[in-house]
Every structure is written in C-alpha cells, then in structure tokens.
Amino acid sequence: MQISSEELRSKYLKFFESKKHHIISSASIVPENDPTVLFTTAGMHPLVPYLLGEAHPYGKRLTDVQKCIRTSDIDSVGDASHLTFFEMLGNWSLGDYFKKEAISYSYEFLTSKEYLGIPKDKLYFTVFAGDDEAPKDNESYEIWKSLGVSEDHIFFLPKENNFWILGSGIGPCGPDTEMFYDTGKEKCSEECNPACDCGKYLEIWNDVFMEYYRHEDGTLEKLKQQNVDTGMGLERTITVLNNLESVYDSEIFAEIKQKLEELSNLKYQDNLTSFRIIMDHLRTATFILADDHGITPSNIGAGYVLRRLLRRAIRHLKKININDYVLNDLANIYIEKYHSVYEELERNKEVVFRELEKEYHKFNNTLKDGERLFYKTIKHLEGNTLSGKDAFKLFDTFGFPIEMTEELAHENNLEVDIKGFNEAFKEHQEKSRTIDAGSFKGGLADSSEESTKYHTLAHLLLATLQEIYGSDIIQKGCNITSERIRFDFNLDHKLSDDEKAKIETRVNEMIKTNTPVTFEEIPYEQAKAEGAHGTFENKYGEIVKVYTIGNLSKEICGGPHVQNTGVLGHFKIIKEESSSAGVRRIKGILE
C-alpha cells in the first residue's frame, strides 16, 4: 500500500469526525501553558488544561494534527529517521470515552479497507505490565483480544515502554497501549518482540490512558477524569506503511530533494547527511518563522534554536556547493506544500523570507572568515582538542553557535573544550556586566520611593511588550532615575503612534488591577521551570529572588519594588527611538 501525507492526514481526521470528534486546528508551535519547554513537543501540550478538567469549547471528543518540534536529538539529524519537526495526529477524549472505544477506534482505523487497510497479521500490540504505582492493564489486553487479535500479538511491557508522560516528567500521564507494524524482517532472536529496536517491529501509534498526574515531587495522583490522548507521528507512519528506508524518502521531501540536486549538481544518495540536515532544518525554521509568536533568530531561547537550525543549514548548503542565496526558494517549497493545512505559512510568508534573508546575510559575512580561522587554528593544534578560548572567539566574533563549532571539530576528528568555552563565556559576561553596572550608576543604585515605582513599571512594561510582540522580547537594558525610565528591548521596527498607544493602555490597565507584588527566593532552575523571565547572569544552583505580579509578570530580579501596582499612577511614553540595530528604546514617565 502506498499512502501520502495528505491522504493520511485527511483519512485520520475524517475517520474521527465520523466518530463524533470535532476537528480542531493545530495550536502554535510554542506552548502557551508549559514554560518548561521552548516548543510544543507533543499533541497534548495545548490541551493540558482540558485534560485537567477545564471545559473545551468544542466538547469532549477532539481530533487534530499538531505541529511539534523536538530538538533534543538535533545532532542525530542526518541519519535515516531523525527529524526536528513533525506532525502528530491525535484523537482526544476529555473525560468522555476510555479504553474500550479508544482501542476499537484505533483497530478499525488501522485495519478497515476504507482507511489504512493494514493486514491484521502485520499488527502487534503492547500493554502496560503494571507495577507498584499503577496496576497491570488487563483491560486493554482483553479489549484487543475481543477484537480478534491473537494472544501472541500482544505483549505486556514495563513502565519504560508503556507509560507516557511529557519529557519534563511532570503533568498528566498514564499507561498506554502501543501499535506496531511488522516489517517482515527476520526476528533478531528468539526473544525479539515489539520492544526490540532491531527494526523488525516499528511503532506507529499509541493510545495513552491519561488518568494520572505526576507531581514535581514524584507523587502520582488520580485525575478527576479519565482521558484518552493518542499520538500517531505522521512522517514516521507514512515511512513505515510505504516500506521506505528513511523518513527523507517520503513524498514530503521529494521536491526539495530534487531542487537541491539541481542546485548543487550532486546526488542526494552521495551526500545524505548534508541533504537531510538542510531538508529538515529548513522545514523546521520555516514553521518557526511563520508561527504567530514572531520568533526571530537571536541568542537566547527559541530564537537561538532557530539561529542554530539556520546557520547549520547554511553551512551545509555551502558544503554541497550551493553558494547563491536560495533559502527563500527552498522555504517556498514547504510553504506551497503545507499552506492548505497551516494557513499561517501563506499569511506570514513575507516575514519568513525577510528573516531568512536577514539571518543569511548576517552569517554569510562571517562564515567564511570563521571557517578560515578554524582551519588555521587546527593546523597548529597540539593534541586533538580545540580550546575553549578559540571556540569562544568563533562564537563571539564570527557568530558560530558552539554546537556548530563542535560539529566542525568532529568532522575533523577533534573535540572542543566545552568547559573552557563556558568559562570564556562567563568571563566575557562578567566583563560586560561590570561595564553595564558602571554605566547605570546612579540609576539602579537609587532606591528612592519614586525610583522603586519605575522598577516595578519595568516589569509591567516587559510583560506588555511580550504580550504584544511575543515571548521572544527581552529587556536589553534599563536605566532608571526618580523621574523616568529608559527601557531597551529587541524589536525590528519603529513603533507607530498606534503601537505606542496600545502599550500605554495595556500598562495602565495592568497598573489599575491593583495587583500585589510579591517575591520568593528559590533555586535558579526552579525559577526557570516556573517560567520566570531573567537574564543570562544567573547560574544553575544559585538562589535567586523572583518577583511575581499576580499572573501578569514573573521575573528574576533583585528589586526593590512597590507592594502593589496601584501606587504607580499613570504611565506615559514620552519618546521612542532606536538604541542600536534591532533594539528600540522607550522613555517613559509615571504621572
């Protein structure tokens, strides 16, 4: 059987619609309610509040295809199976049906001629074996059997295999049952079963029975409702069902592959790593740039991941002899392929092109010089480790993400002294902090009542800017006197009068909520996990002060602050100007 991504997507949604599920569109690629991660890594991210009991506007049965990004395996991209972007098909019961219906639906979709029509003997299943926290899932076993699956196609497996939770290890979770496709290869041993990674059995779907919540302290609690969360990775499933060697052999990548072959005059088969890195990273970058969160390449958070993806793709384009600017043409292949499913790709096309071009030109200028320096340095290297200082120079002067320097080093059978790099990085930060502290003298040190108000105002201003322009907005500098605030932040355009008015209105709304300002002193990692904004200055293990203003703002900050937003008065912007490239400066007063 041959099946395309379009066909699988539409069959899946149609099937579940016929089972009274409402089709919802994919949420953003950035999760709104999980500050512990930069990107949506699974279909459940956007639905967490509903799994916990909140009513969903479209009811208790939903189906969707969710854009996901997982970058933990970014270094493995280039092999046959790893991708940083993927689509996750899912059907959801929010306290509605449970195991019986979920399993019956899965089996019908997989085997019915109208849908996937997979021969029954090609399918294998695993269920949770149970432990001292949660019981053995005999119920799922019996349900599979009642549908006609023979006992030797069902395996009980432990928690490592059959209990699903998000990567953070905290949140809604539960035992799952997984569905595998038998590729027909020989068993690797007598014991070979679906848990074996020899490649005989490939997982295509899981049904998670989400009836627990894992707390941060490790305890497991029963949820108020029993949910179902299923996940079928689209790229993986079409690869398996079409008996392809690699995800990159699917029709999703056919056009870009052909284009790269044309542009480079090289064959994909002879340059697998570079081709795959380019195909994968550009797809992910296109989706990130088109997302309404307005993420752009930067040196922190999601913006840094984007920068790494793009710079790595640019380097590999040059490796396969593509020296002209082709990023827009390549991104456009994906925009054309996906825009009927993800309309934001078309709507934000110009942003995608503009940002790709900007990042390309920024990096293209330094890439050659940086590579030259790298090769010159390694020529005279004693031993096989590039020093932290050299790696830092490549980062600081030539914009080489450290991971790229590591990749270059590995290509030349070398290592990088990462510890030394981190030390050089820290030393540099300390130096620039001393300079900053010096230039802010008289501002930050002043803790008069009036200045204190401006400190709190800075938090509301940042929160407002993030609300309006996206979570990538960061404070680039702040200077406070008892008469005014000067606040710098990253933004690529001049503020219009309307934008200024919008910012003023929102800050004043926040002030008028009369929200108490509180603080706690907690370890840095906890502060980050709770979503506190802060600068690079803090280190893991350090105890930091976190100021919280209701649900408006949470920032790592030394203070001092007022006790309630209500005392701030009325905020007014008196000037807006450029501070440096890509950085705007607002001067404002409290009246």
Ligand code: GLY
């Ligand atoms: N259904 C959970 C997941 O695979 O993402």
